[in-house]
Amino acid sequence: MTLNTGIDLVYLLAAIGFILALKGLSSPRYARNGNLLAAAAAALAVGFTFARPEVRAHTLNLVLTLVAMVLGSAIAVPAARRVKMTAMPQMVAIFNGVGGGAAALISVVVFVIEAPGQPAVYRIGEVLFGVLVGCVSLSGSAIAFAKLQELMTGRPVTYPGQQVINALVGAAILVLAVSTLLTASVPLLAATAVLSLALGVIFVLPIGGADVPVLISLLNSFTGLAVAASGFTLNNNLLIIAGTLVGASGVLLTRMMSKAMGRSLGNVLFSAFGSVVTAGSGADGTGETRSVRSGTPDDIGVLLAYSRKVVIVPGYGLAVAQAQHTARELADLLMERGVEVFYAIHPVAGRMPGHMNVLLAEANVPYDELKEMDEANPEMATADVALIVGANDTVNPAAKSTPGSPIYGMPIINADEAEHVVFLKRSMRPGFAGIDNELLFDEKTTLLFGDAKDTLGKLVSAVQDA
Amino acid sequence: MSTGIIQFLTVFVLAGFVGIEVISAVPSILHTPLMSGSNAIHGIVLVGTILIMGEARGAAQITLAFFAVLLATLNIVGGFVVTDRMLEMFKAKPAERPRRNTGGGDRREGDG
Structure with missing residues (x-):
């Protein structure tokens, strides 16, 4: 067996490793092992590549290869380690x-x-x-x-x-x-x-x-x-x-x-979402002048504390404010009082599919409290409060009711079916899709403006006092 | 056209089918990690860049190959580290969950 045949066999092993890794990555149980397997397969293949005579033939080229690899790792590892969970998508x-x-x-x-x-x-x-x-x-x-x-x-x-x-x-x-x-x-x-x-x-x-x-x-x-x-x-x-x-x-x-x-x-x-956005934003021209109802943390705290069922709908605003831990604290507190609480996760909540699950898992929210959209929606009608934390487009009823809207047809969390809707928002600024949300103006809706972490913290103390 | 290219085309087509088959049903919570993981896998282009650096002669080729190795290293190393960080969150949690009495400070008793 020649050297190059041996290396080709190693490449074959690496290819098998990649296939098994992809298989693993598509199931929650084996995902992490799958990734480690792929990394091992890659390291093996890269290592054996250096055994090829043509790679080692010229010292200058070999040295430059190693320099580039060391340099690349020195940049990539800290960047990948330090990046905030919210900034993952752009890192990928x-x-x-x-x-x-x-x-x-x-x-x-x-x-x-x-x-x-x-x-x-x-x-x-x-x-x-x-x-x-x-x-x-x-x-x-x-x-x-x-x-x-x-x-x-x-x-x-x-x-x-x-x-x-x-x-x-x-x-x-x-x-x-x-x-x-x-x-x-x-x-x-x-x-x-x-x-x-x-x-x-x-x-x-x-x-x-x-x-x-x-x-x-x-x-x-x-x-x-x-x-x-x-x-x-x-x-x-x-x-x-x-x-x-x-x-x-x-x-x-x-x-x-x-x-x-x-x-x-x-x-x-x-x-081009864009060509329709003009149509969508034309309709909201009146947005500035319409009235919304904003509440105090105390009012909302009482509302939450005396509910039977509260659904938390997290969105990107929760992620940027790093409020996942405070959200869990509020949920734990409510559950101690006997309130039924779960999180309704839209598939694209955050900035990427699955992004929100990663963030909430980071805050140690147990899996059984996370419900995917299809599982959560049938329960919305019986919820007393839908607490929307920094989400907007994913609860916008325009997706169901306004055929001209750019997000028309997108499945949403039916927060509008809950008896009360509470929005924790930074401002009246529309969401990522750039369109206004009718639900904000609904009379069963209460708004609490501010950074999600602050407002959730205030709600925690309000519930404690309630 | 040599027989070599036909063999490579065969591998290409079969790998395509495997790629589709192997991820037939992915729960949406794993979409992001899967994308990130497959992003790391194509970082194996690093092998190709090392090989091409071996062939490169003269300043221009070597400079291009140097950047190729550098970019591929960023892809493969960064890709695997980012994916691992994401998946770290998915490890099985112990069943018991400490009920903390809210996040205030940690007041120690008997301090004064």
Whole structure:
């Protein structure tokens, strides 16, 4: 058995590890082991790659490889460790984007090496695919990061002639790609790469902040495909298998996520939420002048303390205020008084599907108190109070009643069916989707303004006194 | 077209089916960790970047390859660490849950 055959066998083992890891990651019980298995498989494959003679042939190259790896780990580990749970989604976006960038760079270097020898058309095709998809993933993820990090507006960005510009960029990439195929010219490939980066930006700009998580999942799938393309250019089965696994499962995951929001993937990507937002916000022009009822913590504390059943509906506001521990404290206190309390979790509460479960798990909220939307909704009508903490779009009845609304058709938590509705909100600012919520103006609704952690803390002492 | 590419295409198609099959039903609470975990898995592109650095000659190629290794390392290391942090939250909780008498301060008795 030659050395390279041995290494290929190790790659096969790593590929099996990845498949089992994905399987594990889709069940709550084995998820953590699945991730550790994938990490072990990756470490094994990377370690044995250094046994290849061509990797060790030139000392300078080998040293630079190690320097880059040490540097990369020194940046990535603290970043991943320190990031707040609320900022997870943008962290995943950025790690995904750089992966796409790495795949694109592999394709570029292979092309630069092989171009003088007039490579076969299909070889250039593999390179082009890797460069195009990798670059779109890189720049798209960067914009997604900027949107979630609020470095730029989370609203869909639209401008006149958007469709025309998109079409022009698309056509230009097509022309450049075909010319690269025919001429094997390096400058043409570079131009294709630059335009692909631009395509990633204009593809993501019109997608609204609330939809960005679905988009990240799609870009994750793109990076997988770009990695598979690098596998083709390098004749490496491991990269093909790992990249394709992620590419294929990513498409499926993306569809599941958009289904959780009650929309089709096409609708998420191309409806430009934006074009309808104007229609939605036109209706709320009167919002400023309409009256809402705001209550004192004491009133609400009494209301909660003497209820039989309270449903807590957490949203992103709870997450940013890091109020999950205070929320649990309030829930525990109410339960001690014999009030039935559970949390109703919308699938996209927070910024990503499953995000809220992670946050509440961090605060040691037991699983049996967390109810998914489908399980919670039938119980809403019998609840005395729906306590909405920093959520907005996920309880907006416009999703059921207003066909013109951008969120029409999205499943919501039926907080409006509870006997009383209490909103803990920072301000009257609309939610991430950028539209007003009728429920705020309903006469059974009481509002308590302020940072979620503060207001929950006040409610805790009010319930104690009640 | 060489037979090599056909073999790679075969692997590609079969891996695609496996990818779809293996995550057929995922509860929504695991959507985020699964996305993050598969994000880490495509970080295996690091293997490709190490190989390409081995082939790189001249300042331009080596510089590009250097950044490729750097970016891929960020992807794979950051991806696995972030996913592990998310999944840490999912470990089975012990059944008993201490009922704290609210979060005030920890007043110790017999202090004065």
